Each structure stands twice: as C-alpha cells, then as structure tokens.
Amino acid sequence: MTVLTVTPNPSLDRTYEIPALVPGGVLRADGDRVDPGGKGVNVSRAVAAAGHATVAVLPVGGPEGALLTQLLAELGVEVSGVPVAGSTRVNISLTEPGRALTKVNAPGPELTADESRALLEAAAAEAVNCGATWLVCCGSLPRGVPSSWYADLVARSRTEGVRVAVDTSGSAFAASLAARPDVVKPNAEELAEFAGRSLATVQDAVKAAHQVREAGAGAVLASLGATGQLLVDDSGTWFASAPVATVRSDVGAGDASLAGFLTAGGGREEALASAIAHGAAAVQLPGSRMPTPRDIRPETVTVTTDVPFDLPLSHNVNGAV
Numbered sequence: 592m593t594v595l596t597v598t599p600n601p602s603l604d605r606t607y608e609i610p611a612l613v614p615g616g617v618l619r620a621d622g623d624r625v626d627p628g629g630k631g632v633n634v635s636r637a638v639a640a641a642g643h644a645t646v647a648v649l650p651v652g653g654p655e656g657a658l659l660t661q662l663l664a665e666l667g668v669e670v671s672g673v674p675v676a677g678s679t680r681v682n683i684s685l686t687e688p689g690r691a692l693t694k695v696n697a698p699g700p701e702l703t704a705d706e707s708r709a710l711l712e713a714a715a716a717e718a719v720n721c722g723a724t725w726l727v728c729c730g731s732l733p734r735g736v737p738s739s740w741y742a743d744l745v746a747r748s749r750t751e752g753v754r755v756a757v758d759t760s761g762s763a764f765a766a767s768l769a770a771r772p773d774v775v776k777p778n779a780e781e782l783a784e785f786a787g788r789s790l791a792t793v794q795d796a797v798k799a800a801h802q803v804r805e806a807g808a809g810a811v812l813a814s815l816g817a818t819g820q821l822l823v824d825d826s827g828t829w830f831a832s833a834p835v836a837t838v839r840s841d842v843g844a845g846d847a848s849l850a851g852f853l854t855a856g857g858g859r860e861e862a863l864a865s866a867i868a869h870g871a872a873a874v875q876l877p878g879s880r881m882p883t884p885r886d887i888r889p890e891t892v893t894v895t896t897d898v899p900f901d902l903p904l905s906h907n908v909n910g911a912v
Contacts, residue, residue, distance in 0.1 A: 595647075597648045599710060608620060630846050631648075655678050655680070671717050675700055699734070700733060701735040724754065749771065768808055810824035820867045840876065
C-alpha cells in the first residue's frame, strides 16, 4: 500500500504547552515542539508511523520549506517538493491543561498560476509513478489557487484508476464533489456549512452526509468531535465512539483518523474502527504527534449500525473522538 498525500498549503507547526493563557502577559512554556504540519502532511506522518509507504506532494519555499522537508524525511515520509517563491508558513498552537487549544494559522504564500499548475502536474504524475493506492487531497488552498483545483486533481486521478479521498472545506470542498471523490472527511462544522443549516443531533449530521453523497461523494467519513464518528456510504450508516481520558492536543487528530481509515484492511466497519482508534490516540499525544501502533487501543472502540440519531452533538474535547 502507498498513500500519496497532496498538501497545497503545508506548514511548520510550533506548539507551546502553557499553564494558562493570560492575554497581555509574558507566558513561560512548560514544553515546546516543532512538527511538520498541514492536513495532508499529517496524514502522511500517520501512515508512515503505522508502517506504510507514503509520499507527500507539497510546495516548498524558503528555509521553512527546507526544514519541513528535512523533518518529514526523518519521519520516513518521502517528499515530492515543488519549489515556490514564497516561504512555507509557520503556525502557532498554545495548549492549556483542561482547556481548548488556541491556534494561530498563518495564511501561507500566494502561489502564481505557474506554481499552481506545476503542483497539480506533480501530484497527478506522482500518483501514477508511485502506484498510489490512495491519493489524499487535504487542507486549505493557498492564495492564488482556484477553488476548482482539488476537483481538477480528483478528476485526473480517477481517470488513472486511483482512489481519492478529500478533506477540505468551503468552496474547495463543494467543488470537489462534482469530480466524485471516493471518500470525503468533513467535520460537523463543515457538514453544517455545506448543508446550509446548524446541526444539533447525530440525525442532523446523517442527513447532511446524505446531501454530500447526493452531490457526488462515494462515502462520507464525518468527525463529530467528542460525540464520535459517522460513516455513510451506499451500503449503510455506521456510528463509532471511543472514550478519551485526557486530551493533550487535538491538532492533527482528524488527519490521524483519516490515515487510520485509509490504511485499514477489511470492510467498512473495520475501517471506521481504525479511524476513530487513531483519532482517539492522537488527541492524547503532545502537539501534532501522530500515533504509532503501540498507541492505538482498539479494545476501547464501539462501532454499530444502531445509530443514536437523537444523541446531541457535543463540543467537549474531553470525551470520545
């Protein structure tokens, strides 16, 4: 198995663990770390941590881009970099015990039309060259890249017989559906945005997932925060949950979950179980560290077709993932 990820707007993610966030104060961190960042990058890191082959296609600019490439190589991720003039962005995360994460995401470089085209060509060619089992389109599109960019890549890849997963939001997410990706991975907020209404219960999320499928997605793997996860495809609907005792950071947890889904063998139930087990493991790790097989606790996972439709959607991070 080889998973090819495409991250048009990657980052270096610097995380500080602080006792408390005090606006206007001088804060002293209890710990800090720098990780390769960006949704597709995180998926590649999780795939590599699980012992599978992966290639990350991404624009690389400035010393930050060089460091990102170096850190990924150290983690066993092969990089197919496309040089760009702007520097790779740096994001900052502040974690406080028992509180929600505070994150500052930089906008990243603006790509020229030539750079955007070169990135698309590199991703499409690499999918064929590496014999990708999955091509994963992840994250926000950088400035200068049209919202149809993912749709173009999905269409080209499916023509070559490559299965495609998409994890993005807004207009890029909506545009990608027309190209019929095999699976998409929205969270509750992204489902609500697409559906054009608020979601209060699991049943609301299921209805929104069906709308996404009607627009072109083959399957919908939906993260519902602390409530759990849904999988909706042409063969049915599954619901999964996994308790989490302590949350250290939820940065990259959804990306770890997608990696768990894509690399799982067996049927849909096994893939969903793997997805939520990876996500639950990730939130208990510092920064955006990806779980390894020893971090996964499959015995804590519950997967059922008896979907709890009336269950309210929770925004509490200290629970199931």
